[in-house]
Amino acid sequence: MAEPRCKPDFSHERAAWAAGEVPVAGADEVGRGPLAGPVVACAVVLDPERVPEGLDDSKRLSAAQRERLFEVICATAEVSLAFAPPARIDTHNIRQATLWALARATAGLPRAPRLVLVDGNDLPPVGCAARAIIGGDGLVASIAAASIVAKVTRDRLMASLGVAHPGYGFERHMGYGTREHQAALAELGVCRHHRTSFAPIRARMLPAE
Incomplete structure (x- = not known):
């Protein structure tokens, strides 16, 4: 029988506190892979007396669990978000844009951290x-909290883009290169929220031979 998977805990943070x-x-980002929308980065400082129960990698949680934890984290922790839009991704590449967003999120915390x-x-x-x-x-725990806040924030943003740009299905696929998204690109073309440096989008913009 497989060993039960460990859940995130506060031990890394407690060790850092003990060392002064x-x-x-904790910092994490969401949205490196999609063809559209921003990368969303988040930095979180948890209150050691109010670490939310149920924290986990956002990908392992249901949407309802993420929404519940999002509210708890934002009510009990120091939280900062930053967004790397498609224009920055296309200009600086996805890695540099992601690192920039993580740095911006960290710099936006109410207190400057001693360790990230x-x-x-x-x-x-x-x-x-x-x-x-x-x-x-x-x-x-702190990284898990950051991943949850970043994921919920990005999903909400992509849902709003789905309303603003009907037909692409952003509210369902969150900008990832699904069949639905590819079909919408074939029918509607590229919009300003697409990452033109990504090969599937760049190919759509090339003139037909």
């Missing part, structure tokens, strides 16, 4: 100590 690295933030725990293996220029943790959104 206060406050400690970041999901993945790439560190943004946050101006303080930082630690990359692969799979951090499934291990570290």
